[in-house]
Structures are given as structure tokens and as C-alpha cells.
Amino acid sequence: MSARIRESRGQEMALTAAVAVVIVLLSLLPMLRLVKEIAAPGGVLTTVAVEAGLRSPATWIATWHTLVVGIGGTLLAVLSGTLVAVLVSLTDIRGRSALVLCYVMPLLIAPQVTALAWLQLFGPASPFLKLFGAAPPLGTKNLLYSTSGIILLLGVQYGPLVFLLVRAGLRKLPRELVEAARAGGANWFTVLVTIVLPLMTPSIMAAAALAFVSCVGNFGIPAFLGIPANYLVLPTLIYQKLAGGGPAVLGETAFLSVLIGIIAMAGILAQEGMSRRRDYRISSTSLPSEPYELGRWRPVVQAGMWLLILLVLVLPLFGLVLTSLVPGYGIALTAKTATLDNYRFVLFEHDAANRAFFNSFWLSIVAAFFAVIVAVPVGYLIAWGKQRWVRLLNLSVELPYALPGVVLAIASLLLFLRPIPLTGIQLYNTVWIILYAYLARFLVLALRPTISGYHQIDRALEEAAQVAGAGLFTRMRTIIFPLVAPAAIAGGLLIFMTALSELTVSALLWSSGAETIGVVMFSFEQGGDSNYAAAMSVITVAVTFALMLVTNLLAPHLPSGVLPWRD
Amino acid sequence: MARLTLDHVTKSFTDFDAVKDVSIDVADGQFLAVLGPSGCGKTTLLRLVAGFEKVTSGEIRIGGEVVSGKGGSVAPEKRRVGIVFQNYALWPHMSVAENIGYSLKVAKLDKAVARQKVEDALALVNLQGLGERRPANLSGGQRQRVALARCLVAAPSLVLFDEPLANLDVHLRASMEDEFAAFHKRTGTTIVYITHDQAEAMALADRIAVMDHGRLAQLATPRELYHEPANEMVASFISQGILLPADVMTSEDGGRCKVRVLGTELVVRCRPGERPRAGARICCRSADIELSADASGFDGLVKRAIYQGGAARIEFTPAAGPDLTLRFEQPDPVVLENGAQVRLRIRSGWLIPAAGAAA
Ligand SMILES: Nc1ncnc2c1ncn2[C@@H]1O[C@H](COP(=O)(O)OP(=O)(O)OP(=O)(O)O)[C@@H](O)[C@H]1O
Ligand SMILES: [Mg+2]
Numbered sequence: 001m002s003a004r005i006r007e008s009r010g011q012e013m014a015l016t017a018a019v020a021v022v023i024v025l026l027s028l029l030p031m032l033r034l035v036k037e038i039a040a041p042g043g044v045l046t047t048v049a050v051e052a053g054l055r056s057p058a059t060w061i062a063t064w065h066t067l068v069v070g071i072g073g074t075l076l077a078v079l080s081g082t083l084v085a086v087l088v089s090l091t092d093i094r095g096r097s098a099l100v101l102c103y104v105m106p107l108l109i110a111p112q113v114t115a116l117a118w119l120q121l122f123g124p125a126s127p128f129l130k131l132f133g134a135a136p137p138l139g140t141k142n143l144l145y146s147t148s149g150i151i152l153l154l155g156v157q158y159g160p161l162v163f164l165l166v167r168a169g170l171r172k173l174p175r176e177l178v179e180a181a182r183a184g185g186a187n188w189f190t191v192l193v194t195i196v197l198p199l200m201t202p203s204i205m206a207a208a209a210l211a212f213v214s215c216v217g218n219f220g221i222p223a224f225l226g227i228p229a230n231y232l233v234l235p236t237l238i239y240q241k242l243a244g245g246g247p248a249v250l251g252e253t254a255f256l257s258v259l260i261g262i263i264a265m266a267g268i269l270a271q272e273g274m275s276r277r278r279d280y281r282i283s284s285t286s287l288p289s290e291p292y293e294l295g296r297w298r299p300v301v302q303a304g305m306w307l308l309i310l311l312v313l314v315l316p317l318f319g320l321v322l323t324s325l326v327p328g329y330g331i332a333l334t335a336k337t338a339t340l341d342n343y344r345f346v347l348f349e350h351d352a353a354n355r356a357f358f359n360s361f362w363l364s365i366v367a368a369f370f371a372v373i374v375a376v377p378v379g380y381l382i383a384w385g386k387q388r389w390v391r392l393l394n395l396s397v398e399l400p401y402a403l404p405g406v407v408l409a410i411a412s413l414l415l416f417l418r419p420i421p422l423t424g425i426q427l428y429n430t431v432w433i434i435l436y437a438y439l440a441r442f443l444v445l446a447l448r449p450t451i452s453g454y455h456q457i458d459r460a461l462e463e464a465a466q467v468a469g470a471g472l473f474t475r476m477r478t479i480i481f482p483l484v485a486p487a488a489i490a491g492g493l494l495i496f497m498t499a500l501s502e503l504t505v506s507a508l509l510w511s512s513g514a515e516t517i518g519v520v521m522f523s524f525e526q527g528g529d530s531n532y533a534a535a536m537s538v539i540t541v542a543v544t545f546a547l548m549l550v551t552n553l554l555a556p557h558l559p560s561g562v563l564p565w566r567d
Numbered sequence: 568m569a570r571l572t573l574d575h576v577t578k579s580f581t582d583f584d585a586v587k588d589v590s591i592d593v594a595d596g597q598f599l600a601v602l603g604p605s606g607c608g609k610t611t612l613l614r615l616v617a618g619f620e621k622v623t624s625g626e627i628r629i630g631g632e633v634v635s636g637k638g639g640s641v642a643p644e645k646r647r648v649g650i651v652f653q654n655y656a657l658w659p660h661m662s663v664a665e666n667i668g669y670s671l672k673v674a675k676l677d678k679a680v681a682r683q684k685v686e687d688a689l690a691l692v693n694l695q696g697l698g699e700r701r702p703a704n705l706s707g708g709q710r711q712r713v714a715l716a717r718c719l720v721a722a723p724s725l726v727l728f729d730e731p732l733a734n735l736d737v738h739l740r741a742s743m744e745d746e747f748a749a750f751h752k753r754t755g756t757t758i759v760y761i762t763h764d765q766a767e768a769m770a771l772a773d774r775i776a777v778m779d780h781g782r783l784a785q786l787a788t789p790r791e792l793y794h795e796p797a798n799e800m801v802a803s804f805i806s807q808g809i810l811l812p813a814d815v816m817t818s819e820d821g822g823r824c825k826v827r828v829l830g831t832e833l834v835v836r837c838r839p840g841e842r843p844r845a846g847a848r849i850c851c852r853s854a855d856i857e858l859s860a861d862a863s864g865f866d867g868l869v870k871r872a873i874y875q876g877g878a879a880r881i882e883f884t885p886a887a888g889p890d891l892t893l894r895f896e897q898p899d900p901v902v903l904e905n906g907a908q909v910r911l912r913i914r915s916g917w918l919i920p921a922a923g924a925a926a
Binding site for chain 1: 614617619620642643644645646647648649650652654656657658659660669670673674714717718721
């Protein structure tokens with residue numbers, strides 16, 4: 001008997017231990033290493049690094065800029081995302097799922113691609129404006145190279161993020177709360193202002209915190225729009241320092257990255273504090289309320305919505321495609337000048353671009369694959385596990401993703417600057433360090449849908465297998481994995497799409513021979529070769545869209561909310 | 568105060584009719600209960616009256632004014648109806664006083680006047696002094712009272728209740744029932760009250776509308792519903808009436824006629840104008856069934872007798888109808904036992920009108 005107890009315990013222990021090792025390696029280790037670098041570089045407690053960082057005026061300017069674009073971008077994202085969520089969720093607007101699909105799309109397009117697309121759309125070289133002869137003369141400054149340009153694009157990029165969270169909140173709003181107010185004599189607008197929006201404040205604030213963290217940590221947009229105007233935020237300051245100084249300035253950048261982490265955390269804590277005071281838990285479950293009839297305003301609102309889609313999605317992508325088709329900077333696009341040379345060049349001729357496609361594809365595939373494999377047991381422990389400490393586990397997996405990517409990148413650098421002890425394996429300056437960072441950063445993207453998948457499965461299915469004599473590993477393989485696989489795989493596909501054109505992490509970790517698509521795109525743009533950058537962007541966007549279509553095939557087997565673009 | 572009229576109201580959702588051709592007239596100040604099994608369309612009916620759903624056909628009038636009909640629909644906020652939901656639907660982000668005063672604020676009533684009205688409403692439901700609390704910190708019964716006060720404060724012409732007591736425990740239910748009755752007496756408001764609890768409906772209502780699969784099965788006073796059900800559904804739904812096949816032998820005379828049930832003849836109550844017919848049914852209650860002391864009645868087998876304290880539930884199969892099972896209660900002293908062969912007698916009953924006969 002006791003041998004059998006030991007055997008069944010053994011499998012669970014083995015699983016727990018394996019999960020713990022993965023989490024320690026991927027989440028706790030890099031964070032601890034970073035903290036050590038700040039507090040005790042070289043093993044002795046000192047405040048030198050902190051003082052040096054605080055003394056530099058560049059630190060303060062970049063911090064100020066980070067706050068300005070972070071708060072500005074958040075405000076814009078919250079306003080637009082909430083407005084769209086209210087219109088889509090509460091009114092009888094038509095073509096809802098198409099609208100949601102299009103509005104959420106910018107979230108899946110890498111920020112630097114968004115930046116490039118907008119730059120191409122409005123710049124003096126814009127093939128789009130040239131189609132109407134409306135392009136400003138060459139040499140004119142592009143208005144997007146400015147604070148407001150950065151704020152605008154951050155708002156466009158993260159409005160959908162707010163939209164998704166607020167929409168999820170609105171869906172849970174019981175119709176009785178709205179109807180009680182209407183029976184009390186309030187018209188629709190009054191109900192919106194006095195009932196719906198106040199009840200949505202927890203959702204809206206959570207969304208704002210998330211948008212703030214994303215804005216503060218964003219690298220692609222301030223890199224494309226800010227660096228040319230010498231407008232530096234903390235992530236771009238770190239990038240410039242590392243690009244100029246190499247490993248020698250690692251200590252300094254470690255301080256800066258912790259500063260970003262602190263700003264991001266402050267945003268999250270502020271939201272938590274405010275939410276605690278306004279905990280309107282809505283407990284009852286009920287049908288959603290009847291959509292408000294816009295009546296004769298419906299065509300107007302619909303037209304407005306599609307205009308918005310046109311502005312934030314269609315035009316920029318169109319501009320991007322046009323740019324990728326012209327042979328050189330500033331040349332107008334005509335039937336005669338149109339060419340596929342840019343595509344040929346980046347796909348077949350340019351060595352670094354070639355390597356980048358290869359690297360990014362396999363990095364994304366491995367990261368996605370790994371995350372799916374790991375998410376199933378980790379999700380099992382978090383969703384169904386009996387130990388209380390697994391909640392902490394969830395938190396530590398969330399951390400590398402919740403914190404800006406720059407933080408993780410610097411932590412990885414510090415961790416692997418020297419060969420790994422005992423083995424002598426050198427990760428620094430290889431593509432493996434990028435893989436490590438991807439694994440750590442994106443695991444949570446597969447874990448979240450997997451956990452919600454677990455919550456939807458009747459635990460009795462596993463228990464039935466248990467009664468039938470299946471051990472934990474057998475159950476994992478034959479029962480659990482097949483059941484949660486769709487959710488985990490959908491998460492894996494999300495990881496692939498995100499990692500494919502990732503820039504923030506790889507911009508700091510790349511080395512010659514270990515380039516990624518994002519990095520090469522960025523260097524093309526910095527070197528003035530926007531056409532090549534545009535061609536690369538179009539390719540990645542096309543791959544992303546194709547994957548979205550493939551992922552849609554999984555939709556019937558997924559818990560709702562796993563695919564952000566599905567209504 | 569207003570009269571409510573539903574005139575051939577039908578509500579179809581995409582695939583089926585939730586309310587079918589329902590006509591009800593509720594006089595000014597009347598208390599109407601709507602009773603029916605789950606899913607029969609009670610809530611839908613209420614939401615039609617409140618204006619949250621649009622009628623597919625038919626007309627709804629409140630106080631003589633057409634509020635839903637072919638010509639369109641008056642918005643819910645313009646109907647001056649009060650509504651109390653099963654789950655209370657109190658706004659969690661407002662205090663009790665703010666909840667109650669909401670409609671006054673929306674109507675831009677003078678602040679001082681509004682405050683006084685809120686105080687009065689709180690007093691009306693015995694919640695003085697709880698105005699500053701949050702709904703989350705109230706008990707179920709208190710929440711229900713706040714919901715009631717909230718709907719009353721605007722002096723609505725019509726108050727709608729959707730199973731307001733369904734979430735409360737038995738004791739609280741009884742005391743809230745008394746409060747509703749008292750409130751109705753005091754204010755004389757027209758009330759439509761949805762419930763699936765018959766005792767509640769009987770205790771409170773002037774008239775009861777029984778619904779079945781979206782149709783109005785019967786609209787009558789509690790007494791009439793119990794004694795003279797209009798069809799089999801009402802007969803079996805109300806107090807679990809016992810239905811038995813019967814042949815009508817004589818025409819109606821003085822509200823009675825002779826029928827043959829299970830091989831024995833019997834005089835039952837019936838509607839005026841009944842004529843001899845076959846394939847009819849009668850409805851009787853447990854109290855109508857007794858052990859036969861003489862040769863009258865019918866033989867059969869007691870299949871099961873389950874003692875339930877004070878009375879026993881009996882399942883009885885008559886010899887003349889082996890497919891039938893009579894389920895009834897026999898009060899103490901219980902003499903029927905499992906497997907006993909006994910002779911029963913039906914004292915009286917009600918002849919269910921032929922389908923399609925005018926009510
Ligand atoms: N918006 C809707 N769309 C489609 N069908 C609906 C809708 N609302 C209600 N129904 C259906 O109409 C029927 C009647 O529903 P209703 O809520 O009126 O029942 P009810 O009598 O109140 O039931 P209960 O006693 O369980 O509350 C049900 O079959 C329900 O599924
Ligand atoms: Mg109902």
C-alpha cells in the first residue's frame with residue numbers, strides 16, 4: 001500500500017519539481033540577477049550605480065519623456081478603446097464582428113511596423129500622398145517625428161487593448177441594472193453616464209494600467225519616431241547607450257531598466273489602490289441588455305467607426321504596401337515604377353535579412369512550441385493544483401511579461417555575459433540568448449488561455465481516468481493534453497505572431513549573425529532604406545494575417561476570449 | 568394608478584414564440600399575479616409591459632394610452648412603471664439613498680424635496696437610518712425592500728414584480744408577503760406580480776393569470792382557479808389536481824351533471840350548458856377522495872403509501888383503469904398500506920370544459 005502511495009505521490013512531485021525548475025530559470029533568476037546588479041555589483045552592497053544614474057541629466061530627461069508619452073498614450077488609448085467598446089457592445093450597430101476584427105488588428109502588428117506604416121503614409125516621400133500629388137516637398141519634416149506623434153501611435157497601438165478589457169467587462173453587466181435605471185426614467189445617455197461607466201471603472205482602470213505599462217515599455221514607436229527627433233525615452237536611451245558603449249555600460253543600463261520597471265509597477269499599484277476603493281463586484285449572472293437603438297444615427301455612427309478603421313488600419317497598411325513597391329526613396333508609384341525588387345532583395349539577396357527571416361521563424365516556432373508544452377503542466381498546477389503556493393507561481397510567470405521587455409533583455413544580458421558556470425557554455429553574442437528571453441517573456445501568453453481552458457473543463461473527466469487506474473503522466477498525455485490542447489495551441493500561435501516581428505528584446509540582444517526580422521527592419525529604416533523595411537513589414541504582416549485565419553479554424557474548440565480578434 | 572390592458576399580444580424571438588396571443592385586462596388598483604411553470608414566458612410578458620421588449624403583434628395600453636403597438640413603442644423611461652427584479656438589481660456603486668433617489672435625480676427634482684421623499688420611502692419599507700449603507704452590506708430581505716422603495720419613490724402608475732421573493736428563505740418570504748399585501752392596500756397601486764409559487768399568488772392576488780408555453784391558460788380569481796380550472800393544464804398545475812377520464816351522462820342542471828368515472832356514476836360541478844359527451848375529464852382534489860364504506864366506488868390496488876407526517880402520499884391503481892395512477896394525500900389516521908386492495912369513492916369533482924369552449 002505505502003509503495004503505491006509513494007508511486008502516485010512521486011509523479012506529482014516530479015511534475016511540481018519540473019515546473020518549479022522552469023519557473024526559477026525563466027522568471028526568478030533574471031529578476032534576481034538584475035536586482036543584484038543594482039544593489040551589489042561585484043558582490044558588495046553599494047549605491048554607486050544608483051547614484052551615477054541619478055546624477056545624469058539624460059536619465060531625468062528620458063524619465064520625463066517616458067512619463068509624458070506613457071500618460072498621453074494611455075489617455076488616448078483609454079478614451080478611444082472605451083468609446084469603441086461602448087458603441088460596439090451597447091448599441092445595435094451592424095457588422096460587429098468585422099468591426100472587432102479590424103479594430104483589434106493593430107494589436108497583432110508589431111509597434112515598429114505601425115510606426116513605419118504611419119511614417120510612410122504621411123512623410124514627404126509618401127507614395128500614397130503622391131498618388132494625389134498631395135505629398136509635402138522633399139525635406140519637409142514629418143509631423144510624426146514628435147511627442148504628439150509618439151502619443152498618437154501609442155494610442156492607436158494600445159486602444160484595442162483597452163477595448164478588449166472594457167468589452168469583457170460590459171459583457172458581464174447584468175441587464176437588470178440598466179433596465180432598473182430606465183424604468184426609473186433615465187434615458188440611454190444618462191444610464192451610460194450614471195450607471196454603466198461608473199460600474200465599468202474597475203475594468204477601465206485595469207485596462208489603463210495595462211496600457212500604461214505597454215506604453216512605457218514600448219520600444220518600436222519611440223525608436224522610429226523619437227530617435228530621429230532626438231527625443232529619447234528610457235527604452236531608447238538604454239538602446240543608445242548599449243549600442244554605443246557595449247557591456248561596459250551594462251551597470252548603468254541596469255539602473256535605467258529598473259527605473260522603467262518601477263514606473264510600470266507604480267502604474268499597476270496606483271490602479272490596484274484605486275480599484276480597492278471601488279470594488280463593485282457584480283455577482284449576478286444575467287443576459288446582456290438589449291442593444292440601444294441608434295435609429296437614424298446608426299448610419300452616422302457606423303460610418304464613423306469604419307472611418308476610424310480606415311484611418312488606423314487600412315490606410316497605414318496600404319501606405320506600407322505602396323512603399324514596398326517603389327524602387328527608391330521619394331519616387332512616385334506608377335504602373336511603370338512599381339517593382340517587386342524590394343521583396344527580392346530582402347528575401348534572396350541581403351544576407352542579414354535572409355538570416356533574420358530564418359532566425360525569427362525558428363525562434364518563434366521554438367518559443368511557441370516550448371510554451372505550449374510547458375503551459376499544460378503549469379496550467380494544471382495553477383488551475384487544479386491543491387497547494388496554495390502555486391498562486392505565487394502564476395504571479396512569477398506573469399512578471400517577465402508584465403514588466404517592459406527592456407527589463408528582461410538587460411537581465412538576460414547580465415545573466416549570460418559570462419559563460420554559464422561549470423559548463424563554460426557562452427550564450428552572450430549568440431542567438432540562444434534571444435531564445436532564452438523569448439521563452440521567459442512569452443510563456444504567459446500561452447499560459448493564460450490554457451488556464452481558462454482548464455476552468456472550462458469538468459474536472460470529473462480527469463477523475464474518471466484516475467478511477468480507471470491512469471497515473472498522473474498517463475492522464476496528462478491521454479486526457480488532459482487533448483482537452484486543453486486547443487487553448488494552449490491558440491496561445492502558441494499568438495506567441496508565434498508576437499515573436500515573429502518582435503523588436504524590443506532582440507534590439508538589445510542581437511549580434512552579428514543573430515539578427516531578427518525586427519532588428520534588420522529597424523536598421524534598414526535607420527539607414528534610410530524604408531522600402532526594404534516596408535517590404536519586410538509587409539511579409540510579416542501577411543504571415544500574421546494568414547496565421548490568424550488558420551487560428552480561426554480552432555475557434556469552435558476554444559474558450560471565449562482566447563482569440564482577441566474573435567467577437 | 569392606471570389600468571393595464573394587453574390586447575392579443577404576441578412576442579416572437581427568432582425561432583419561437585415566447586408569448587402567444589395573450590389578452591389581459593388589469594383594472595386600476597388591481598393586483599394581478601402571473602403564474603406558470605419555468606420558461607412559460609412570464610418574464611417576457613413583464614418586459615413587454617415595461618417596454619424592454621417590443622411586441623411582435625398586438626397592443627399594450629397603460630392608463631388608456633397605447634405604449635406598445637403597431638405605431639411603435641414608448642421608451643421604458645417614459646412609461647412611469649416601477650419594476651422590482653428577482654436579483655434586486657441594486658446599483659453597487661451607489662448608497663441605498665442614492666439608489667432610491669435615482670429616479671428623482673434623473674427627473675431633476677429639487678434636492679430637498681428629493682431627500683424628503685427618499686426618507687419617506689425608506690420609512691415605508693422600514694429601513695430608516697440605512698440610507699448611507701452600500702447595497703453589498705445589506706441582507707437579502709433588506710435589499711429587496713430597497714428595491715421596492717426605489718421603485719415606489721417615483722410614484723409609478725404601475726408596479727411590476729418579477730419573482731421578488733424567489734431568492735429569500737421561507738420565513739422571510741412570509742413576512743415580505745405580508746408587507747406587499749399591506750403596501751398594496753395602502754397605496755392602491757396597480758400591480759403585476761410574477762411568481763411560480765402558487766401559495767404566494769393565491770395569498771396576494773385579486774386575480775391570477777396562469778400561463779403555459781406562452782399562452783394564457785386561464786385568467787381568474789384564486790378561488791375560481793382552484794375550483795373551476797378551465798383546462799387540464801391549470802387543473803393539474805394548481806395544487807396538483809387529480810385528472811380522471813369521464814363520460815358525461817346528463818346535461819347540466821343547476822351547475823351539476825352526472826358523469827361516469829371508472830365504471831361508477833358520480834355527480835360533479837360543471838359549467839352551464841354542458842351536454843352529454845364522451846372522452847371528457849374531471850378534476851378532483853385529495854379531499855374529494857375517501858374510502859368507500861358501502862358498495863359504491865371502485866376497487867384498486869395501493870401501489871405505494873409514503874407517510875410524510877400528518878398525511879401520506881398514496882399511489883393507487885384502479886382495477887377499472889390499470890394504466891391510471893391516482894396520486895393523492897390521505898390525512899391521519901392513515902389506514903392505506905402498500906399492496907392493500909381497497910375500494911375508494913370520489914365525493915365530488917369538476918368537469919373540465921371541452922377544449923375550445925369559451926371561458
Ligand atoms: N432574448 C431572448 N431571445 C430568445 N429567446 C428568449 C429570449 N428571452 C427569453 N427567451 C425564451 O423565451 C421563453 C420564455 O422566457 P421567460 O424568461 O419569459 O420565462 P419565465 O416564464 O420567466 O421563466 P422562469 O420562471 O424560469 O423565470 C424561454 O424559453 C426563453 O428561453
Ligand atoms: Mg423569469
